[in-house]
Amino acid sequence: MTLPLRRAFVRMQHMKHFVLACLFPMTLTAQTMQHLNEQLGKTVLYGDIALSPDGTHVAWVQSTAATTSKQTYVRETSENGPATIAKIPITGERTDSDPAWSPDSKTLAVFSSAGESEQRQLWTVKADGSDPKRMTNLKGYAARPRWSHDGKQIAFLYIEGAHGGGPLMAAPATTGVIDSAIHNQRVAVLNVATRELRQVSPENLHIYDYDWSPDDKTFVATAASGPGDNKAAPHRPTNLLFKLPFRAGRPMASRSPSSKA
Numbered sequence: 001m002t003l004p005l006r007r008a009f010v011r012m013q014h015m016k017h018f019v020l021a022c023l024f025p026m027t028l029t030a031q032t033m034q035h036l037n038e039q040l041g042k043t044v045l046y047g048d049i050a051l052s053p054d055g056t057h058v059a060w061v062q063s064t065a066a067t068t069s070k071q072t073y074v075r076e077t078s079e080n081g082p083a084t085i086a087k088i089p090i091t092g093e094r095t096d097s098d099p100a101w102s103p104d105s106k107t108l109a110v111f112s113s114a115g116e117s118e119q120r121q122l123w124t125v126k127a128d129g130s131d132p133k134r135m136t137n138l139k140g141y142a143a144r145p146r147w148s149h150d151g152k153q154i155a156f157l158y159i160e161g162a163h164g165g166g167p168l169m170a171a172p173a174t175t176g177v178i179d180s181a182i183h184n185q186r187v188a189v190l191n192v193a194t195r196e197l198r199q200v201s202p203e204n205l206h207i208y209d210y211d212w213s214p215d216d217k218t219f220v221a222t223a224a225s226g227p228g229d230n231k232a233a234p235h236r237p238t239n240l241l242f243k244l245p246f247r248a249g250r251p252m253a254s255r256s257p258s259s260k261a
Contacts, residue, residue: 048097051077052105057127059086059099059108072096072110074129084129091115100145100154109135109145109154122154122190135195141185144209148216151192155219157207158188158199187219 043065050059058077063070071094072086086108088094092115099110106127111120122136122145136142141159148155162183187201187210201207201221210221 048099050099050101050108052101052127053103054105056105057101059101059110061096061099068095069093070095070097072099072108072112072125072129074108074125074127086110086123086125086129086132088112088114088123088125088132095120098143098145098156100147102147103149103151107151109147111142111145111156122156124192135190135192136197140183142188146210146212148212149214150216153216154190154192155210155212156188156190157185157210159183159185160199187221 045063045065046060047063047070048059048061052058056077057074059072059074061070062073072088073083074086075081075083086096088096088110094112094114095118096110096112096114097120099108101108107124108127108129109122109124112123113120114123119138120142121134121138122142124133124135125131135154138158138160140161141157143157145154145156147153160183184203184206185208186199186203186205187207188197188199190197201219201223204225205223206225208222208224210219212219
């Protein structure tokens with residue numbers, strides 16, 4: 001081999017090694033990412049665990065670290081009880097949250113965005129995950145369903161026409177056409193038999209948390225007047241006790257424990 005040909009051959013070998021050196025990290029990165037995605041897909045996440053009142057069933061929301069879908073599962077608490085997915089019909093990805101058992105442990109209520117993008121609706125299924133029923137037609141943020149003690153009503157927090165927030169969070173400055181609607185989080189009550197929905201807490205209160213009284217006639221709640229904005233200081237939450245039903249947006253009887261700032 002002549003000297004010019006030998007030099008050309010050496011240059012080609014160097015170029016080959018250079019290309020391989022450049023491609024190897026890219027190949028390694030792709031392999032690493034694929035392996036990472038596979039491992040994330042095997043990482044199961046559990047949340048919103050709910051034990052039935054009689055202790056025979058447990059429900060939870062399950063997902064993986066590689067997906068955004070969250071689905072409700074139920075199973076018996078016996079050692080060999082199989083886990084069953086709640087059979088809520090879907091047309092795309094589904095995000096479930098807040099499973100809550102009825103007092104008789106026969107029915108599970110759960111919020112699900114099945115087939116509705118990010119909009120949650122309240123569904124019920126039997127203890128084995130069958131017989132799904134859509135209970136609401138909501139347009140807004142909803143969370144924390146709680147059954148009445150007699151099992152005839154389900155209450156939850158609801159912000160009609162808006163997302164989560166509250167008077168302790170500053171709202172952005174209003175621009176353009178001013179919307180006069182006040183988007184406070186209120187207590188809504190659903191009649192399980194008729195599916196009639198009522199918002200029962202006053203419009204000028206933002207409810208943070210609540211619970212039923214034993215006789216199902218009264219709620220106790222932590223609330224604040226609202227909404228807040230960028231120009232006003234946030235309101236301090238106040239403990240309120242109010243009765244059902246409400247008249248003209250005001251509770252029939254209410255009291256606020258005295259508190260000092």
